[in-house]
Amino acid sequence: MLHLSDVLKDKTLGLELVVVGSFDPHVSGAHSSEIHDPARWFEPGNIMLTTGMRFLNEGQPGTAARELVEGLHRAKVAALFFGIGVYFASIPDQLRQCCLEFGLPLVAVAPEVPFQHIESYVNQNAPAPGGYGLKRMLWLTNDLLDSISSDTPIKSLIARLGTVCRGTAVLYEDSGAIVESTGEGPTNLIFAAIGNGGSPQDRISIGRWEVMYRSVVLRRRGYHLAIATRNGAMLDELGDVLLETTQRMLGAIEGISHLDTSRQRHENARLLTSLQDGIEVSRELRYWELLKPLGFKAFEPIRSLVATTLGDELLTPARVETLIDSAERMGVPLLFAENGRTPEVPPGFHALLPDTRASEQWLAAGGQGLAIGLSETTGSLAQVPQQFLDAELAVSIARRRTVGGAESGGSLIRMDDVDPASWFLAGLRGPADRKRLTKFTQPLRLEKELVETIQGYLAMDQDVARVAAWLYVHPNTVRYRVKRVGEILGGNLNETGLIANLYLAYQEEILRIRAKFTGS
Numbered sequence: 140m141l142h143l144s145d146v147l148k149d150k151t152l153g154l155e156l157v158v159v160g161s162f163d164p165h166v167s168g169a170h171s172s173e174i175h176d177p178a179r180w181f182e183p184g185n186i187m188l189t190t191g192m193r194f195l196n197e198g199q200p201g202t203a204a205r206e207l208v209e210g211l212h213r214a215k216v217a218a219l220f221f222g223i224g225v226y227f228a229s230i231p232d233q234l235r236q237c238c239l240e241f242g243l244p245l246v247a248v249a250p251e252v253p254f255q256h257i258e259s260y261v262n263q264n265a266p267a268p269g270g271y272g273l274k275r276m277l278w279l280t281n282d283l284l285d286s287i288s289s290d291t292p293i294k295s296l297i298a299r300l301g302t303v304c305r306g307t308a309v310l311y312e313d314s315g316a317i318v319e320s321t322g323e324g325p326t327n328l329i330f331a332a333i334g335n336g337g338s339p340q341d342r343i344s345i346g347r348w349e350v351m352y353r354s355v356v357l358r359r360r361g362y363h364l365a366i367a368t369r370n371g372a373m374l375d376e377l378g379d380v381l382l383e384t385t386q387r388m389l390g391a392i393e394g395i396s397h398l399d400t401s402r403q404r405h406e407n408a409r410l411l412t413s414l415q416d417g418i419e420v421s422r423e424l425r426y427w428e429l430l431k432p433l434g435f436k437a438f439e440p441i442r443s444l445v446a447t448t449l450g451d452e453l454l455t456p457a458r459v460e461t462l463i464d465s466a467e468r469m470g471v472p473l474l475f476a477e478n479g480r481t482p483e484v485p486p487g488f489h490a491l492l493p494d495t496r497a498s499e500q501w502l503a504a505g506g507q508g509l510a511i512g513l514s515e516t517t518g519s520l521a522q523v524p525q526q527f528l529d530a531e532l533a534v535s536i537a538r539r540r541t542v543g544g545a546e547s548g549g550s551l552i553r554m555d556d557v558d559p560a561s562w563f564l565a566g567l568r569g570p571a572d573r574k575r576l577t578k579f580t581q582p583l584r585l586e587k588e589l590v591e592t593i594q595g596y597l598a599m600d601q602d603v604a605r606v607a608a609w610l611y612v613h614p615n616t617v618r619y620r621v622k623r624v625g626e627i628l629g630g631n632l633n634e635t636g637l638i639a640n641l642y643l644a645y646q647e648e649i650l651r652i653r654a655k656f657t658g659s
Contacts, residue, residue: 140165141165141166141167141261141264141265142163142164142165142166143160143163143164143165143166143186143217143218143244144163145166145264146166146186146257146260146261147246149260151256152248152252152256152257152260153248153249153251153252154220154246154247154248154249154252154257155246155247155249156244156245156246157221157230157235157238157245157246157247158235158238158239158243158244158245159244160218160242160243160244161242164184164217164218164244165184165217166184166185166186166217166218166261166265167182167183167184167185167217167265168182168184168185168186168261168262168265169185169186169187169188169220169257169258169260169261169262169265170185170186170187170188170258171187171188171189171190171254171258171302171303172187172188172189173189173190173192173193173299173302175193176206176210177207177210177211178207178210178211178213178214178216179210179214181211181214181216182214183214183215183216183217184215184216184217184265185214185216185217186216186217186218186219186220186257186261187211187216187218187219187220188220188221188222188248188254188257188258189219189220189221189222190221190222190225190226190227190302191221191222191225191226191227191231191234192226192298192299192302193207194226194227194231194234195226200231200233201233204231204233204234204236204237205233205237207219207234207237208234208237208238208240208241208243209237209241211243212241212242212243216243217244218243218244218245218246219234219238219243219244219245219246220246220247220248220254220257221234221245221246221247221248222248222250222252222254223247223248223249223250224249224250225250225302229247230245230247253305253368253369253370254305255305255368255370255372255373256370259372292392293310293318293319293389293392294319296319296385296388296389296392297309297310297319297320297321298319298321300321300366300381300385301320301321301322301366302321303377303381304366304367304368304373304374304377304378304381305368305370305373306322306324306348306366306367306368306369306370307320307321307322307323307324307326307329307348307365307366307367307368308320308321308322308364308365308366308367308385309321309322309324309326309329309330309364309365309367310362310363310364310389311330311362311363311364311365312360312361312362313360313361313362313363315330318362322367324348324350324367325345325346325348325367328345329345329348329350329352329365329367330363330365332345332350333350333352333363333365341353341382342374342378345367347369348367348368348369349367349368349369349370349371349374350365350366350367351365351366351367351374351378351379351382352364352365352366352382353365353382353383353386355386355389355390357389357390357393362389364382364385364386364389366378366381366382404463404475407433407473407474407475407476408474408475408476408477410426410429410430410474411474411475411476411489411490411491412476413426414426414474414491414520414523414524415489415523415524415527416524417521417523417524418520418521418523419521420519420521423519423520423521424437426520427520430472430474433472433473433474434470434471434472434493435472435493436493438518438519439493439494439518440493440494440516440517440518441491441492441493441494441516441517441518441520442491442492442493442494442498442513442514442515442516442526442530443489443490443491443513443514443523443526443527443529443530444489444490444491444492444502444511444512444513444514444530445487445488445489445511445512445527445530445531445533445534446487446488446489446490446506446509446510446511446512446534447478447485447486447487447509447510447534447538448485448486448487448508448509448510449508449509449510449538449541449549452486452508453486454477454478454486454487454488459477459488461505462475462488462505463475465501465504465505466492466501469497469500469501469504470497471492471493471495471497471498471501472492472493473490473491473492474490474491474492475488475489475490476488476489476490485538487509487510487534489527489530491523494516502551506549506551507549508549509549509550510534510537510538510541510549510550511533511534511537511549511550511551511552512529512530512531512532512533512534512535512536512537512551512552512554513530513533513551513552513553513554514526514527514529514530514533514554515529515553515554515555529554530554532554532557532562533552533553533554533557534552536552536557536561536564537550537551537552538550539647540552540647540650560642560643560646561646563643564576564643564646576643576644577644579628579640579644580628580641580644580645582627582628583624583627583628586623586627588620589620589623589624589627590645591610592606592610592617592620592621592624593620593621593624593641593645594645594648594649594652595609595610595652596617596621596632597638597641597642597645597649598648598649598650598652598653598656599652599653599656601632603617603618603621605656609656624641625637628641
């Protein structure tokens with residue numbers, strides 16, 4: 140039978156007895172664990188090895204130490220082995236005191252000694268029960284599962300994976316960017332070896348490091364998961380289990396994250412709808428509190444945004460994902476909701492965002508293929524309904540001024556910059572309003588040359604010479620045609636009212652000619 144004193148005698152294990160127990164217990168196995176409440180997974184006579192990860196950022200280390208030691212004492216664990224030099228330079232005093240109180244042997248493990256070395260020694264020499272191998276797998280799985288409850292589950296999972304394999308664990312994006320990593324392994328060399336696509340192997344050697352890896356796909360994105368250790372025997376025994384378990388857990392974490400994200404987006408869309416429907420001034424403070432977790436600051440300037448795709452193409456889920464992810468990455472608070480897809484409403488989205496430099500950068504980066512209308516700023520949520528009406532007008536102007544349909548780079552119009560004529564024209568509703576506007580120019584409908592001339596004349600600020608050069612005609616021809624337009628419409632082009640009416644009727648064509656002629 141193996142006793143604790145037998146383990147302590149082996150000088151190659153780098154052990155130092157810190158707290159002497161009440162007797163020399165027999166030892167039935169050894170296992171490392173960093174999970175919460177580990178005692179329930181240990182059998183009597185087991186040794187628990189830990190690096191003290193559970194005590195990191197612990198507000199009450201004394202309470203945590205007591206809970207751990209008390210649980211191990213009840214489970215009749217033979218001893219607690221503490222690896223120094225990983226998270227702690229020495230064993231925490233609170234842990235030492237608790238072990239003294241409960242009579243639990245406490246042993247310091249030298250920094251250079253891997254836990255796997257101690258586990259192998261004990262488990263090969265102790266009369267372990269037949270189900271130990273299975274129980275060990277359960278320990279490892281639960282060690283990793285405990286990371287899901289963390290505020291940063293992927294970071295915690297990779298950290299625990301590195302601890303279990305006594306080396307390095309790293310998660311790469313397809314590009315080679317590191318999502319999370321732990322340990323001192325050669326992460327750049329590892330990706331260079333596994334990311335070149337030249338070898339189908341999942342086991343490689345880099346100097347003294349043995350590496351195993353898997354390629355995984357999470358929500359249509361590719362990643363590479365790798366573990367590296369100087370103990371090749373550990374990879375032989377546990378490598379496949381660790382990688383497969385971690386791969387499944389990454390999928391579970393991503394699924395939980397996606398579910399939570401979907402719920403959040405649904406709630407944000409409902410909040411945006413409430414603001415669009417209108418709230419009383421007396422309820423503004425309550426709604427600002429609801430916006431605060433998203434990053435909005437109470438009563439600071441915000442804008443309402445309406446965007447539609449050019450050519451009425453569908454706003455794909457991937458595009459929505461990109462827009463929302465980029466806003467989060469650029470630090471732009473955002474209330475976001477897709478438009479309903481009906482014949483009357485073009486595909487697109489509505490949003491509420493702060494009036495900041497970061498918001499401008501987000502719009503510039505994500506506006507390709509979109510017509511975007513922005514309201515003027517306000518610090519009052521009670522004004523949001525009017526803001527969205529203004530943004531609707533702005534996006535209608537953006538759509539009319541965009542040439543090239545879906546292949547265009549996009550167009551953004553701020554209501555701050557909209558002139559009265561454009562504002563008036565954007566407010567026209569239905570064919571009847573348009574008919575009233577075009578009725579004025581009906582007498583010119585068969586006079587193609589006159590229409591082209593008068594549109595150019597207004598686009599070029601009534602400069603006869605420029606119009607003549609543009610049409611390749613004599614200036615006198617331009618003057619004659621301008622005069623004829625006035626006569627047909629019952630006036631002359633010196634009348635301000637006539638010019639204003641012609642501008643309203645032909646604004647889209649005038650702006651198009653001006654942009655083409657000036658190259659803007």
